[in-house]
Amino acid sequence: MERICGTSRIAGFRFSLYPMSDDFISVIKSALNQTDTSKVWAKTDHISTVLRGSADHVFDAAKAIYLYAANSDKHIVMNGTFSIGCPGDTQGDTYLSADEKRINEDAIRSLKAEAPCQFALYPMNEADYMGLIMEAVDIAKAEGTFVQGVHYASELDGDAHDVFRTLEAVFRMAEQQTNHVTMTVNLSANSPSRKKPKAGIK
């Protein structure tokens, strides 16, 4: 089977932002409006938002939206699925900017937020998919963000910049090794039921 891999492909992230607040509309709109989405194709419908473009710019925009929402100080969640290489995907509805400079990074570098996360990696039509999932866990351990495996997911914790760097490294590792990869993420900030960070987690 031909392998079509690499970061020149269209990546995407379909996600929802959930502010646990009566004021949820303004938190969502503010986070989306503060984020520069000029290097991705973005569309919001009544259930979710999709970002499409190069992996660089999709992860850049995703992290920016999360950080702006978390800095509302409301309990917010970003829950979604990263995807690359779906055989049914089209070339439409996307920008593949030749420019790799992450357009939000300068503005968000100094923003802080916690990012406890449960994620799951799904390499499709891949006999060794459990091997890739084990590699993902090893990446998270090396990044210092791994907490534990739970049923159907792996749990991360740490600063949002560290957690998003882990997620992007996992996604890139997998998409270099197999055609079609999806990865679900569930990131939570400012939850009142938040456990105290475990020792060793920044």
Added chain:
Amino acid sequence: MERICGTSRIAGFRFSLYPMSDDFISVIKSALNQTDTSKVWAKTDHISTVLRGSADHVFDAAKAIYLYAANSDKHIVMNGTFSIGCPGDTQGDTYLSADEKRINEDAIRSLKAEAPCQFALYPMNEADYMGLIMEAVDIAKAEGTFVQGVHYASELDGDAHDVFRTLEAVFRMAEQQTNHVTMTVNLSANSPSRKKPKAGIK
């Protein structure tokens, strides 16, 4: 490769309930408390809740929790992943009740809620996974709940009972044909950005 399929296996659903309300804690707790979870193993952590047991009882509890939360009349979302047959799964943390009677169905049958939904089916290590996804779409069309494909997902709409019946039929179709299946669902009730239901959708 040996195929290990069938509904005697442990199914699971890791999900989060997101009430877009200052009062989110009581909406979550109320929906969980109103649901009879005696036929599933259930555990809530600071990010999500996992239900484990037979597919019958996992879907019964999931639908009940959604209906109770939606009947708070707040904008609520249930977002999660159904799973069966993960090679790394254990026999622990589960109940496989011999009794197939759905313990919540009588209490929730008369409850109504809309359930616009985006879902994605991930049959793992399956060369024909796109074929199974096409079968899923055909099931939804036959159930009258299919709206459209969107990037990375399929969109359903209709009454919660119809949408959950569709999701369960899709999950069962796939898990009869391959070992390990996951399915993400994002169900939304009472959203202010909700479009008017399309013609033909109940």
